[in-house]
Amino acid sequence: MLSRRIVPCLDVRDGQVVKGVRFRDHLVVGEIVDLALRYRDEGADELVFYDITASPEGRRVDRAWVERVARVIDIPFCVAGGIRSVEDARDVLHAGADKISINSPALERPELIGELADAFGVQCVVVGIDSLRDEDGQWRVRQYTGDPSRTRALARRTMDWLVEAQERGAGEIVLNCMGTDGVRGGYDLAQLSEARALCHVPLVASGGAGTPEHFVDVFRQADVDAALAASVFHSGDIAIPSLKQTLRDSGIEVRS
Amino acid sequence: MSVVLVDAGGTNIGSVRYALQRLGVDAQLTSDAAAIRAASHVILPGVGAAAPGMRRLNEAGLADVLRGLTQPVLGVCLGMQLLCESSEEGDTTCLGLIPATVQHFERRPGLRVPHMGWNTLTATRTHALTSGLRDGDSAYFVHSYAVPVGDYTLASCEYGESFSAVIGRNNFFGMQFHPERSASVGAGLLAGFLAL
Numbered sequence: 001m002l003s004r005r006i007v008p009c010l011d012v013r014d015g016q017v018v019k020g021v022r023f024r025d026h027l028v029v030g031e032i033v034d035l036a037l038r039y040r041d042e043g044a045d046e047l048v049f050y051d052i053t054a055s056p057e058g059r060r061v062d063r064a065w066v067e068r069v070a071r072v073i074d075i076p077f078c079v080a081g082g083i084r085s086v087e088d089a090r091d092v093l094h095a096g097a098d099k100i101s102i103n104s105p106a107l108e109r110p111e112l113i114g115e116l117a118d119a120f121g122v123q124c125v126v127v128g129i130d131s132l133r134d135e136d137g138q139w140r141v142r143q144y145t146g147d148p149s150r151t152r153a154l155a156r157r158t159m160d161w162l163v164e165a166q167e168r169g170a171g172e173i174v175l176n177c178m179g180t181d182g183v184r185g186g187y188d189l190a191q192l193s194e195a196r197a198l199c200h201v202p203l204v205a206s207g208g209a210g211t212p213e214h215f216v217d218v219f220r221q222a223d224v225d226a227a228l229a230a231s232v233f234h235s236g237d238i239a240i241p242s243l244k245q246t247l248r249d250s251g252i253e254v255r256s
Numbered sequence: 257m258s259v260v261l262v263d264a265g266g267t268n269i270g271s272v273r274y275a276l277q278r279l280g281v282d283a284q285l286t287s288d289a290a291a292i293r294a295a296s297h298v299i300l301p302g303v304g305a306a307a308p309g310m311r312r313l314n315e316a317g318l319a320d321v322l323r324g325l326t327q328p329v330l331g332v333c334l335g336m337q338l339l340c341e342s343s344e345e346g347d348t349t350c351l352g353l354i355p356a357t358v359q360h361f362e363r364r365p366g367l368r369v370p371h372m373g374w375n376t377l378t379a380t381r382t383h384a385l386t387s388g389l390r391d392g393d394s395a396y397f398v399h400s401y402a403v404p405v406g407d408y409t410l411a412s413c414e415y416g417e418s419f420s421a422v423i424g425r426n427n428f429f430g431m432q433f434h435p436e437r438s439a440s441v442g443a444g445l446l447a448g449f450l451a452l
Contacts, residue, residue: 002415003374003394045374046396071274076396096270098398098437121334122302123370123398143311171400202372221448225373252285255374256393 003255004219004238004239004247005045005167005226007204008233010035012081015065015224018052019231025050025112029234036069036077039233045079045255046172048101054082055146061088063095078126084112086119088105093120096155101126101174104143105160107161111170118170121249122201127170131158131191139191142178158191163198170178173199174228177207182231185212192222211244213240219252257450258281260295261321262335264302264312272301272332275436279447296327297357297450300414302334306358306401307346309334322351322443328452329428336430337401345401353428355380367416370400375433377411377421377441383418384452385429386410393419393422395433395441402432 009016010032018026029035036047039122049069051061061082069077080090080101089100100120106113106127116125123203130142132153144150162173175195177188187208196203202225203219209229218227232238244254259276261269263285264288276283281412283299284291292298300322313367322329331339338350343358350358361369374394379386389411390399402419405412411422413432422445423430429449 001376003369005373066272071277072259074275074437074443075437076398076434096274098271098434119304120399123372123400171398172372199366201370202368208413225368237260256392 001253003253004217005136006043006254007046007048007226007228008039008044008240009050009206009230010248011050011230012065013053015062016233018053019234022143026027027039033068033072034067035234040073040075043244043255044075044240046075046226047073049077049079050101051079051081056094057147058082058103060084061092063091066092066095066097068254080126080128086233089116089120099126099172101128103128106165107141107143107156110164113165113170115223117171122169122171125170126172126174127165128174129158129161130176130178133191134165145176145178159194159198162195165198166201170201172202172204173208174204177205179193180208181206184208184232186210186214186220187218187227189221190216190226192218197221202226208237211235212243215243215247216250216252219247220250257281258294259297259299259450260292261285262289262292262298262300262318263287263320264300264316264363266310267379269301271434271437272299275443275446279443279450287316287318289317292318292321293325297452298322298325298329300329300335300338301329302332302338302371304338304342305335305345306334306348306350309338310350313338313351319351319365323353326427328449330449331428332436333432333434334446335401336432337403339359339423339428339430340403343401354403354408354423354430355423356406356408358401358403358422360401362416364416370398371402371415372398375413375415377413380405381410383410383424385424385448386445388448389441391442395435395438395445397433399432
């Protein structure tokens with residue numbers, strides 16, 4: 001039976017793992033390879049590395065650390081940040097990443113999703129969507145969220161973009177719910193449930209995990225395939241083995 | 257032991273190579289026919305689509321080289337699918353070493369494709385390659401096309417329907433999941449291949 005995935009997310013800036021609250025005020029939490037190995041040993045099912053400054057600064061992801069991670073890690077990992085072309089993606093995949101995730105560059109040029117799917121297959125093309133609810137009650141997409149001074153609100157509705165991204169060849173969607181990110185009050189179940197109904201590829205929940213019960217809720221109520229979290233894992237407030245036991249006790253299939 | 261990784265432009269070559277290094281084996285990456293024929297074990301990696309995958313093998317003159325091998329050969333993910341007769345993906349003629357047609361997962365409500373994540377393996381036949389598998393062992397899958405279950409199936413997996421997770425016929429073997437990214441279960445299966 002297919003397991004639900006627990007995915008620690010490592011935001012990378014200048015070669016180190018950092019964490020901010022509501023996408024701002026980043027603090028260094030550790031070295032990339034050390035953290036990757038720790039999460040692998042604890043039973044993480046997959047890792048995501050976001051080079052959070054590559055896209056706003058218009059530069060490519062540094063393939064040196066991708067290769068360092070690929071050498072030591074024997075679980076899948078995805079790299080995001082600054083991938084703007086088939087060549088950029090090939091570089092990261094050749095360095096040993098299993099999947100590439102695109103966010104701001106896909107908004108700049110949506111054709112990129114299809115170009116990557118044609119070149120490498122839909123299975124390694126992940127589209128990340130940063131989304132925030134506006135005063136009119138609509139969820140809309142944000143761009144360049146790695147740099148608060150450049151973050152832009154777009155007119156594009158999140159659910160429209162989610163559908164378009166799939167039509168263009170996204171093999172997985174990561175929905176970053178910015179309103180709940182970093183404050184540990186639980187995943188945005190309403191938004192994720194609405195996304196789930198429109199999403200026929202794997203859907204990854206992101207933003208808001210604070211307790212093991214939040215993971216139970218997001219798998220049960222929003223039926224997501226994977227749940228991503230950062231600060232609760234980096235701080236040690238949630239240990240992956242006990243989180244998996246909680247999920248198992250709730251009847252949710254997880255990898256032992 | 258001399259292990260080679262067939263370099264036909266696939267993109268997961270690095271991660272397969274690192275997985276072999278963790279097992280103490282330094283595999284040579286090559287597209288040279290003589291080096292491939294001389295190896296004790298040959299691995300055909302692959303991420304991508306069937307048609308460009310076969311085109312690269314044909315253009316490099318490697319399709320017939322692979323067909324003529326007598327030592328253990330392992331196809332991983334797309335590499336496994338290329339061992340079959342043909343693939344529905346791009347209506348592609350493959351190497352014809354395993355009598356199977358690679359098919360897209362049936363489109364049905366609630367079945368998310370690609371099949372992505374950790375799923376349990378069930379050994380369906382006794383074979384040295386899969387002798388280390390235990391009940392409940394999981395491997396990491398990422399694919400939209402699959403090989404149906406047949407006489408050649410050594411281990412199966414369930415996703416909407418049963419499909420082949422590990423296949424073998426004569427000296428040709430395939431793993432649909434990524435052993436290089438399947439933690440200790442994957443390392444055990446790669447070690448099983450190297451022990452053939």
